[in-house]
Amino acid sequence: MAAKAAIAYILDHADYKPAPKLSLDEIAAELYLPFEVYEKYKVYTTDPTINPNYIGPKALQARLMKIADEYFGGCSTWYMTSKTMLEAGLQKLEMLKEDCNKMAAKDLHELLRCFENYHRILSVEAHARHILFREESRYPGYYYRGDFNKIDDANWKCFTNSVYHADTNTWEFKKVKHVQMYP
Numbered sequence: 001m002a003a004k005a006a007i008a009y010i011l012d013h014a015d016y017k018p019a020p021k022l023s024l025d026e027i028a029a030e031l032y033l034p035f036e037v038y039e040k041y042k043v044y045t046t047d048p049t050i051n052p053n054y055i056g057p058k059a060l061q062a063r064l065m066k067i068a069d070e071y072f073g074g075c076s077t078w079y080m081t082s083k084t085m086l087e088a089g090l091q092k093l094e095m096l097k098e099d100c101n102k103m104a105a106k107d108l109h110e111l112l113r114c115f116e117n118y119h120r121i122l123s124v125e126a127h128a129r130h131i132l133f134r135e136e137s138r139y140p141g142y143y144y145r146g147d148f149n150k151i152d153d154a155n156w157k158c159f160t161n162s163v164y165h166a167d168t169n170t171w172e173f174k175k176v177k178h179v180q181m182y183p
Contacts, residue, residue, distance in 0.1 A: 034114045038104035054104035057113035060096070064120060067092045072128045073143035082146040086132045093125055122164070126171075130160050133173045 020027070034057075041053035049056055055063075068074055071089025073081035100118060105111040136152050137144045157178040164171055 032111075033101075034103050034105035034111055037102060038106050038110075041104070042106070048106065051104075054102045055099055057103060057105065057110050057117050060099065060103055060117050061113070061120065063096055063099075064093075064117065064124060067096065068124050068128075072124070072131060078144075079142070080144045080146050081131065083132065084147075086128055090125070090128055090132075093121065093128070097121060126162060126164070129171050129173070130162065133162075134160055 022030070037054045038048075041051055042048050044053055045051050049059070067089055069076050071081065071085045071092065073079050077085075100121070103114045103117065105114050131143060131145070134155075135145065135148045136155055137149050138156070139151050155175075159176040159178060160173060161176050162171055162173050
């Protein structure tokens, strides 16, 4: 379905000419920044995995998983979260986004991991903001909101759609009605 929609969009907008905001050299510099950071600071310590000037993709991923687990309803909190915990976790996620500029890669594999982390951070943020938007517990087996611990069937059976506006760094949410397809 997605492929058909993509082809339909391409055929409907055949006159579209992409206009990138950055030049090719600026895009290449941004893509290879983790290599440059590593090469610049790798001799600062005797162990290249521990360095105050950069963070490796594995360490950043561990920090991301810790934030998600502790604040967004992971197994360490028995899948329990609340508005206060979600907002604190989102603040920590913002700090983690700032640290992304200091990610370093020693080889192509780590460069790939750097870009996976960028996408994982966005996915984790979307998940957390969806939980924050839906003021309910998603029982059984999803997560529990300590501030909304009752199961609300009237509001539970719906979908949450979101749009991320990268230019303004804002999120837009809406609830979409659930349609029962079978009895």
